[in-house]
Amino acid sequence: MPFPATRLSVVERTRSGDEETRRLAWATIIEAYWKPVYKYLRLKWSLDPDAAADLTQEFFTTTLEKEIVERFDPTRARFRTYLRICLDGFASNARKAERRQKRGGDVVQVPLDFRTAEGEMARHEGSVPADVDDLFYREWVRALLARGVADLRLWAEQSGRLSMFEVFARYDLADDGEGRPTYAALARDLGLTTATVTNHLAAIRRQFRQLLLEQLRELTASDQEFESEAARLFGSRALDAGDDRR
Amino acid sequence: MSWISDRAIDQLRAAAAWPELDDRYVITGVAGGGGMGTVYIAHDQVLDRDVAVKVSNVADQRGRPDRLTREAHILSRLDHPGIVPVHDAGLLPDGRRFYVMKLVRGRRLDQVMSQPVPEAIRLDLFSRVLEAVAFAHAHGVVHRDLKPENIMAGGFGEVFVMDWGVAQDGLPDPDSAIVGTPGFMPPEQEDAAPVDARADIFALGAVLAQLMGDHPSRALAAIAAKARHHDPQRRYQTVEQLAADVSRFRHREPVTAYRETWTERTVRVYRRYELPILLVLAYVIMRFVLLAALGV
Numbered sequence: 001m002p003f004p005a006t007r008l009s010v011v012e013r014t015r016s017g018d019e020e021t022r023r024l025a026w027a028t029i030i031e032a033y034w035k036p037v038y039k040y041l042r043l044k045w046s047l048d049p050d051a052a053a054d055l056t057q058e059f060f061t062t063t064l065e066k067e068i069v070e071r072f073d074p075t076r077a078r079f080r081t082y083l084r085i086c087l088d089g090f091a092s093n094a095r096k097a098e099r100r101q102k103r104g105g106d107v108v109q110v111p112l113d114f115r116t117a118e119g120e121m122a123r124h125e126g127s128v129p130a131d132v133d134d135l136f137y138r139e140w141v142r143a144l145l146a147r148g149v150a151d152l153r154l155w156a157e158q159s160g161r162l163s164m165f166e167v168f169a170r171y172d173l174a175d176d177g178e179g180r181p182t183y184a185a186l187a188r189d190l191g192l193t194t195a196t197v198t199n200h201l202a203a204i205r206r207q208f209r210q211l212l213l214e215q216l217r218e219l220t221a222s223d224q225e226f227e228s229e230a231a232r233l234f235g236s237r238a239l240d241a242g243d244d245r246r
Numbered sequence: 247m248s249w250i251s252d253r254a255i256d257q258l259r260a261a262a263a264w265p266e267l268d269d270r271y272v273i274t275g276v277a278g279g280g281g282m283g284t285v286y287i288a289h290d291q292v293l294d295r296d297v298a299v300k301v302s303n304v305a306d307q308r309g310r311p312d313r314l315t316r317e318a319h320i321l322s323r324l325d326h327p328g329i330v331p332v333h334d335a336g337l338l339p340d341g342r343r344f345y346v347m348k349l350v351r352g353r354r355l356d357q358v359m360s361q362p363v364p365e366a367i368r369l370d371l372f373s374r375v376l377e378a379v380a381f382a383h384a385h386g387v388v389h390r391d392l393k394p395e396n397i398m399a400g401g402f403g404e405v406f407v408m409d410w411g412v413a414q415d416g417l418p419d420p421d422s423a424i425v426g427t428p429g430f431m432p433p434e435q436e437d438a439a440p441v442d443a444r445a446d447i448f449a450l451g452a453v454l455a456q457l458m459g460d461h462p463s464r465a466l467a468a469i470a471a472k473a474r475h476h477d478p479q480r481r482y483q484t485v486e487q488l489a490a491d492v493s494r495f496r497h498r499e500p501v502t503a504y505r506e507t508w509t510e511r512t513v514r515v516y517r518r519y520e521l522p523i524l525l526v527l528a529y530v531i532m533r534f535v536l537l538a539a540l541g542v
Contacts, residue, residue: 138255145258146250172261175251202266206340209262213304230304234263235279 011079011221014069029069030060030112031147032219036139037087038117043135045091053114059090074221078228084136141233144215149173151211152204166190167200168208209234265301266339271346273299282411283314287349290333297333298349305341317411318345320387328378330406350406356394359457368457369496371397373489374405379450380485382407383443388414390441392449393430394456414441433476444478447488451481454492465495468504 013025037059041052063069068086072079156165167186174180183201187194213230220226250258263284267273270292277285277298286299302314321332335345355371375397382389389396389410396409412425426435432448435441451473458466469491475481482488491501498518500506506514516523 138252141259142250142255145255148262149250149258168261172257173250173254174257175254180257201261205261205264206266208258209340212262227304231282233259234303235284 009079009221010218011069011072011074026060028218032143032215033083033140034060034112035117035120035143036136037083038112038114039120039139040084040087040136041091044088044133045095049114049118053112055091055094056112056114058094059087062090072221074225078225079219079221080137080140080229084133144212144219144233147215148208148212151215152208155207155211156204161204163190163192164200164204167192167197168204171197171201172205172208263303265299265342265344267299267344271297271299277349279303282317288346290346296349297346298330299344299346301338301344302342305343312343313411314343314345316415316417317409317413318343320410320413320415321345321347323415324382324385324387324410326378326381328374328405328407329382329410330408350398350400350408352398352400352404352406354395355397355399355453355457358399359394359459365458366496369492370403371399371405372454372457373492373496374403375407375453376450376485376489376492378405378407379446380489382413383446383485386416388441388443389446389449390414390435391426391430392446392453393427394453397453432474432478434478442478443485444481444483447481447483447485448474448478450485450488451475463495464510465501465504465506469495469501472503 010025010028013021014029016022016025034056038052038056041047041055042049045052047055063083063086069083072082076082077085152168153165156162167190170186170189171180171183181189183194183197186192187197190197192200212233216229216233217226220229265273265286267288271288271290273286273288274296275287277287279285279300283300283302286301288297288299289295290297300314300317302312305312315335318332318335321330325331330347330350333346333348335343337343355375358371359368375392379389379392387410389407390412391409392407396407398406398408400406426445426449428436430449430452432441432445435445435448451470454466454473455462455470458470462470469488472480472491473482473488482491487502491503494501498514500511500514
């Protein structure tokens with residue numbers, strides 16, 4: 001399949017007349033964005049963990065209440081950029097008003113594990129990046145890839161291709177700081193031929209790309225935004241890690 | 247998996263982007279790329295040579311030939327020593343397009359400019375760029391994104407004009423987005439209005455201005471200024487006209503873009519004929535000294 005079948009974007013689905021469709025769309029948006037939002041508030045707005053957690057909850061509640069997402073115009077900005085601009089405005093207003101009251105009402109129930117997010121921040125390889133706007137993008141990519149890997153594992157389990165996933169996990173997810181194994185070493189460890197390792201990686205990477213593109217399709221609001229996000233995600237800046245199998 | 251390290255992020259992005267080429271081309275590295283596509287270095291196992299493979303970052307969503315395919319077609323039509331030849335093209339299993347081209351080894355013009363390179367060499371490189379662009383124009387192709395980063399200089403003085411992905415070749419544009427690079431785009435291109443060869447002439451003027459650094463001679467600065475005049479009618483109308491003025495400057499002849507003062511003309515003529523003038527002067531002085539010595 002050359003590219004993912006067109007799905008309604010989550011932005012469109014938040015405008016659905018069906019309540020369950022709306023709820024699921026909101027859950028998807030929150031799942032993709034809550035960690036970038038939390039970490040952005042922690043680093044750019046220098047909030048302590050509790051304040052950032054409160055404001056993250058409040059941001060999604062408020063965006064829901066004020067229908068900020070429903071007002072999004074895809075011809076004017078990327079959804080991700082729009083959300084970050086909204087977040088800056090929201091954080092600025094919150095700081096001015098020093099309001100921290102919890103909101104109730106129509107809150108989407110997505111468990112946000114702030115303790116995990118805080119632990120992840122402690123594990124950042126570097127310190128706070130010079131451009132915290134890039135941080136928002138990187139955290140968004142991290143959330144996107146994490147879901148992509150989870151979807152890939154599910155696909156491998158359901159289709160009986162766990163050995164393929166194992167090759168992928170050992171090669172493309174390797175981050176132990178000692179470099180990735182060679183194809184030959186991987187083949188030896190897993191009892192496969194080098195050719196099988198090569199073929200497994202090619203096939204599962206194609207599936208991984210497909211799953212990421214489906215997510216991107218869901219999280220963007222137009223063909224142009226989708227292509228632009230995909231180009232950035234898969235563009236040359238992403239490729240420094242390369243493939244050192246040979 | 248809830249946590250993915252920064253290193254794994256890079257690896258996963260690269261893995262998802264990695265092109266699944268057939269056995270003929272073995273990828274050995276990444277050369278670079280931009281918004282449209284990524285260029286990989288590969289070894290062509292059939293012909294036993296290194297090549298560059300450009301792969302689109304994402305398959306076109308509207309089922310049309312994408313810019314990358316268009317670029318390959320344009321390049322295959324432009325058979326010129328200053329334009330990279332295309333060897334092969336195709337479709338990846340995931341729907342992305344790719345094409346294979348000569349691997350150009352060298353430095354980008356902006357990297358060349360950062361080094362202390364003599365003006366004569368800089369102008370020689372620029373003249374080769376003009377030849378390639380004039381050839382493209384003669385075949386109805388306007389590059390629309392000429393800039394130092396899109397020009398490669400090889401180790402033997404060869405020059406390649408790269409990145410024809412947003413070139414205009416008379417066919418309808420794949421999309422109506424504004425293309426080009428600020429600082430190198432003429433006003434009409436910034437306004438997304440139709441452009442012609444004079445848009446490239448504007449960009450070439452900007453390239454020349456950068457190539458010459460902060461203190462170019464007035465004549466050269468005038469050439470660059472005329473090339474990038476905001477009014478297309480007041481620019482050079484063809485690359486050949488621009489090339490002719492650059493050639494005149496290189497040969498110390500008066501250029502059409504600048505009316506020199508009497509002093510400047512004297513200095514230019516002196517520099518052009520420096521050796522014969524010095525010889526005549528030396529002869530006259532020797533003769534004068536000889537006659538004086540003889541008491542004539």
